[in-house]
Amino acid sequence: MKLSTLKEGGRDGTLIVVDKQLEKAVRVPEIARTFQQALDNWQDTGGKLQEIYTALNNDPGLPGSFPLDENLLAAPLPRAFQWVDGSAYVNHVELVRKARGATMPENFWTDPLMYQGGSDSFLGPRDDILTQSTEWGIDFESEVSVITDDVPMGISPRGAAKHIKLFMLVNDVSLRNLIPAELGKGFGFFQGKPATAFSPVAVTPDELGDAWKNETVHLPLITHLNGELFGKPDAGVDMTFNFSKLISHAAKTRFLGAGTIIGSGTISNLDRSQGSSCLAEKRMLEILAHGKPKTPFMQFGDRVHIEMLDNEGKSIFGRIEQEVKQYHAPEE
Amino acid sequence: MKLSTLKEGGRDGTLIVVDKQLEKAVRVPEIARTFQQALDNWQDTGGKLQEIYTALNNDPGLPGSFPLDENLLAAPLPRAFQWVDGSAYVNHVELVRKARGATMPENFWTDPLMYQGGSDSFLGPRDDILTQSTEWGIDFESEVSVITDDVPMGISPRGAAKHIKLFMLVNDVSLRNLIPAELGKGFGFFQGKPATAFSPVAVTPDELGDAWKNETVHLPLITHLNGELFGKPDAGVDMTFNFSKLISHAAKTRFLGAGTIIGSGTISNLDRSQGSSCLAEKRMLEILAHGKPKTPFMQFGDRVHIEMLDNEGKSIFGRIEQEVKQYHAPEE
Numbered sequence: 001m002k003l004s005t006l007k008e009g010g011r012d013g014t015l016i017v018v019d020k021q022l023e024k025a026v027r028v029p030e031i032a033r034t035f036q037q038a039l040d041n042w043q044d045t046g047g048k049l050q051e052i053y054t055a056l057n058n059d060p061g062l063p064g065s066f067p068l069d070e071n072l073l074a075a076p077l078p079r080a081f082q083w084v085d086g087s088a089y090v091n092h093v094e095l096v097r098k099a100r101g102a103t104m105p106e107n108f109w110t111d112p113l114m115y116q117g118g119s120d121s122f123l124g125p126r127d128d129i130l131t132q133s134t135e136w137g138i139d140f141e142s143e144v145s146v147i148t149d150d151v152p153m154g155i156s157p158r159g160a161a162k163h164i165k166l167f168m169l170v171n172d173v174s175l176r177n178l179i180p181a182e183l184g185k186g187f188g189f190f191q192g193k194p195a196t197a198f199s200p201v202a203v204t205p206d207e208l209g210d211a212w213k214n215e216t217v218h219l220p221l222i223t224h225l226n227g228e229l230f231g232k233p234d235a236g237v238d239m240t241f242n243f244s245k246l247i248s249h250a251a252k253t254r255f256l257g258a259g260t261i262i263g264s265g266t267i268s269n270l271d272r273s274q275g276s277s278c279l280a281e282k283r284m285l286e287i288l289a290h291g292k293p294k295t296p297f298m299q300f301g302d303r304v305h306i307e308m309l310d311n312e313g314k315s316i317f318g319r320i321e322q323e324v325k326q327y328h329a330p331e332e
Numbered sequence: 333m334k335l336s337t338l339k340e341g342g343r344d345g346t347l348i349v350v351d352k353q354l355e356k357a358v359r360v361p362e363i364a365r366t367f368q369q370a371l372d373n374w375q376d377t378g379g380k381l382q383e384i385y386t387a388l389n390n391d392p393g394l395p396g397s398f399p400l401d402e403n404l405l406a407a408p409l410p411r412a413f414q415w416v417d418g419s420a421y422v423n424h425v426e427l428v429r430k431a432r433g434a435t436m437p438e439n440f441w442t443d444p445l446m447y448q449g450g451s452d453s454f455l456g457p458r459d460d461i462l463t464q465s466t467e468w469g470i471d472f473e474s475e476v477s478v479i480t481d482d483v484p485m486g487i488s489p490r491g492a493a494k495h496i497k498l499f500m501l502v503n504d505v506s507l508r509n510l511i512p513a514e515l516g517k518g519f520g521f522f523q524g525k526p527a528t529a530f531s532p533v534a535v536t537p538d539e540l541g542d543a544w545k546n547e548t549v550h551l552p553l554i555t556h557l558n559g560e561l562f563g564k565p566d567a568g569v570d571m572t573f574n575f576s577k578l579i580s581h582a583a584k585t586r587f588l589g590a591g592t593i594i595g596s597g598t599i600s601n602l603d604r605s606q607g608s609s610c611l612a613e614k615r616m617l618e619i620l621a622h623g624k625p626k627t628p629f630m631q632f633g634d635r636v637h638i639e640m641l642d643n644e645g646k647s648i649f650g651r652i653e654q655e656v657k658q659y660h661a662p663e664e
Contacts, residue, residue: 010372011372011589011590040342040343079413079589080413081411081412081413081451081452081453082450082451082452084450084522087519105517108517111517113517113518113519114519114522115448115519115520115522116447116448116449116450116520116521116522117448118414118416118448118586119413119414119451120413120414120587120588120589120591120592121413121586121587121588121589130485131585132485132486132585136585152661152662153462153464153659153661154464154659154660154661154662155661155662155664156661156662156664158664159662159664175585178585183518183519183520185437185440185443185445186445186515186520187419187445187446187447187515187520187521188447188448188515188518188519188520188521189448189519189520190416190446190447190448190582191581191584191585192585193585194585194586195586195587249523250522252523253463253464253468253507253510253523253524253525253526254450254453254526254527255452255453255527256452256453257343257411257452257453258343259452260452327485327486328486329484329485329486329487329488330484330486330487330488330491332488332490332491
């Protein structure tokens with residue numbers, strides 16, 4: 001099943017069911033007005049939404065259906081009660097540290113890195129990345145994320161798997177030049193992580209077919225920068241902590257409410273031939289190879305596209321397509 | 333005006349207007365079903381809620397009103413789209429560092445510390461603090477917080493002041509023994525910050541009267557531990573960054589959605605005679621005085637009360653009253 005949200009009807013938008021081909025959609029106010037409402041009552045709504053999805057796929061003229069325009073979509077959850085992002089591709093973390101001459105603590109291979117992200121206003125898949133200054137080092141991070149239902153505190157990784165309900169792609173926009181000073185203060189990311197963007201649709205695990213195994217998505221995540229292929233590392237390779245382990249880590253000392261989004265962190269393969277999922281990694285590889293980076297961070301007008309294709313070459317989530325634009329702060 | 337939320341009617345509860353004396357309340361479904369709905373449309377709902385508040389205060393028999401029972405309340409926002417916590421009483425930060433023999437970077441006096449907190453499931457004012465183990469070092473942190481409306485990205489401190497709509501007290505529950513290793517990993521707090529609790533009611537700035545000036549609350553915040561006074565430092569003293577500065581810091585690189593909660597951090601006065609707002613600070617003072625702490629962290633059965641009184645000795649926000657209880661994780 002594929003679900004998304006139209007930018008209409010208020011801050012949380014309007015939930016729609018989207019067909020498998022991403023060609024048409026239908027509103028479902030009789031089941032849930034918003035995506036969060038559907039998640040709040042997933043045991044009741046999940047099956048009903050699935051029925052609409054099946055009907056939409058089978059009947060080209062389903063009453064109320066209309067052509068899907070990805071430009072009219074918000075993030076599937078335009079705002080959420082929780083967004084946490086892991087850094088599950090530990091080889092990426094090790095690389096970043098290596099480039100600055102630091103070793104990585106051994107427990108990074110066993111104890112997940114995770115940060116609490118801002119979830120009050122996400123970017124839709126076609127929304128501009130608004131930033132005041134390119135001096136801040138604007139970067140994308142292509143990731144996969146899951147949406148959970150209610151997760152009990154203290155859940156084991158084994159118990160966590162069944163709480164994974166949906167998937168989205170993520171552009172975890174980062175301001176690289178703000179991050180070192182911010183992390184140096186010890187309280188983690190804040191200004192270095194502006195609004196995060198999500199793919200046009202969220203999909204249930206069955207949409208991934210055989211690619212979903214061991215709580216890992218075994219498909220390349222494809223990033224283009226200004227129309228050129230930037231990277232297509234496989235999200236199923238070198239994921240040190242699968243989604244079950246990330247959920248268990250997040251729930252160690254608290255309950256996770258329905259609609260919690262948990263990200264994988266930047267997809268990164270030890271085999272660097274497939275490219276990267278963020279500029280920072282490419283720059284680190286350049287530093288290691290040539291002593292200094294040559295790829296700049298994003299400039300105003302730069303465009304990033306993020307997409308995942310199934311084994312037949314069809315887009316699963318639709319495409320994140322964003323452009324960096326300058327933002328001017330209010331006078332007062 | 334005083335607003336709160338009953339634990340009835342779903343995950344977001346039911347918004348109520350509470351009278352000034354905290355004695356009675358009334359549901360307001362014709363204005364907004366939930367607190368978040370009211371905040372989403374504050375320009376429209378704020379005035380209407382104020383009218384109900386005035387009527388409730390003036391008419392002992394207002395139709396639909398009922399006696400307020402603080403035990404039936406959720407957090408005013410049972411879940412929120414954003415909860416960020418500053419550490420605005422910098423003398424506290426300096427003390428904590430001093431106790432472990434570290435100096436504090438000079439820029440901590442000019443650049444606020446702030447972390448992104450989990451906001452998907454808050455604790456109500458009488459909810460138990462559920463924790464698996466006392467080995468984790470259970471602590472309270474008594475704080476003041478503000479709720480904002482929509483805040484533009486890049487707002488100045490001067491421009492931020494008008495976005496402060498309401499106040500709440502906070503118990504920013506912390507697991508002290510998990511924090512050093514977590515902060516050492518560099519991504520900030522996560523497991524060290526379990527669910528946060530809020531006061532029975534949220535109040536508008538006019539309820540603070542003269543105590544609200546320079547975007548600082550000039551009243552003692554009173555904490556009792558197991559029935560004994562633990563501290564009553566003045567929230568208006570030694571607040572290095574006022575709420576306008578905290579909001580401006582939070583909004584530097586992103587918009588803040590309506591209903592964003594921003595906390596002050598543990599209230600702490602350089603004059604230690606008024607006591608502390610968390611066990612960690614008391615333990616640090618013991619370390620500096622005697623070489624080691626003698627006050628233990630919270631044990632199962634321990635109770636913490638947090639309250640703020642006006643100049644006539646009346647409770648402004650109602651009282652946070654919580655007990656620490658053991659939680660048992662699910663088998664699987």
